[in-house]
Amino acid sequence: MKPIFEAEFRFYAELNDFLAPPQHHHSLPYRFAGHPGIKDPIEVFGVPHTEVELIIVNGLTVRFDYQLRPGDRVSVYPIFKTLNITPEIQLRAAPAPRFVIDVNLGKLAKHLRLLGFDCLYRNDYHDREIVAIAADNQRIVLTRDRRLLFAKRIDHGYWVRAVKSDQQVIEVLSRFNLYGLIAPFARCILCNGKLALVDKQDVLELLEPKTKLYYEIFYRCTECQQIYWNGSHIENMQRHFKELLTG
Template sequence: MNRAEFCFHAELNDFLPRESKKVTLTHQFNNHPSIKDSIESFGIPHPEVETIAVNGKAVDFSYPVQDGDRCDIYPISQSVELSPRVSLRPQPEPRFVLDIHLGKLAGFLRMLGFDTLYRNDYPDEELARVSSTENRILLTRDIGLLKRGIVTQGYWVRSTNPHERLEEVLRRFQLLDAITPFSRCIHCNGLLETVTKNSILERLEPRTRENYEEFRRCNSCDKIYWKGSHYEKMQEFIQGVIRNPVVKHL
């Protein structure tokens, strides 16, 4: 029986049982399994991993684990610079697909201008396929879903609080500078475009027609938006996220 040492750093310990957190673990194995399979045997989904160092040298997921190896596994928050640098996956664009448990988070991400797919009836296999074929980051509360082989970009959302979830994702993917508020439809994810009041006049309620002059329309579902009473609350929420992106859960 071969043996290798594994050390999981920072938030990767979230997936380990209490007695296995922040300690060096011994992994017993036959033959030479890939380090990806070995990592997931500990319960850690591979999309959470950013850097792998074996005996001080960077490797990718295909590396066959050898007897006596020392394996250090890092998330993005503690990614280390090794020479030569080995990339585990392409750098993701800030485009998302979310599972059924994250509907409020989907609305928040769209409010901030991020391309976010969400349905309350996505089956797991479709979530994995969309993430893979469209190069979207899969956000989920299902650890098993992240372990699917075709998923390369993904993240297990830790917090159960909707506002903290948003802050968590913004910090994890370093998105504060990419926020473009009110550029997408909260309901369908389509892009919003400015329209003249005259072009939509017949669609407006009398009070809206009287009190507002600036309008946007979704180029996908045709929904009309204006700066109503909810706009200031949304602005206040967005500014709070930008000014104070603190995630207590991590």
């Protein structure tokens, strides 16, 4: 029979969202045999590896391949939003702001596309498809299903806490520091294709009479050919998001 050892884990900040309430902000014992990789006990506590940015063991930074040893004191930190840490201690390279979004977050996908972000979404995605897309195309998974983030092939992902879509948008923008990258009229809200300026004469026959009369600037999706213009509905959405983003 293998001897049983013990290490001590402490999770910080929003990582406590994944723990049972009695475990919040406490040092937690972990009993083990052998020398497991440190990612395994972190996920045993219920914390997805995608939510972890920094691991410190006995005062030294380690990576996910570190093998746990008897008596280790482990501190686990989430993504730093306002503090830069050096590349030598990061667990993974910083991701590009490209997303794949699960079936429970359709409104979030639409809103992020409206703000110009590359978001793959279908309402019939299976979990295995999301995992494959994230791994093969280096996309960040956004999900309301924390279990999805335990998939080994996912490097970058985020469990969206908010329930309402407006708050979800603010949460994602803040989490990935995207405010400076907002670019309306960059993406089609229907298919995620890129939008391009188009001459009014090229789409004239597709427009309603009032649209022809009152608007001069038009965009067309390079994928699905959907036509966009800065009408009242777009103005209302932009005003809505401006209010959200400025508090």
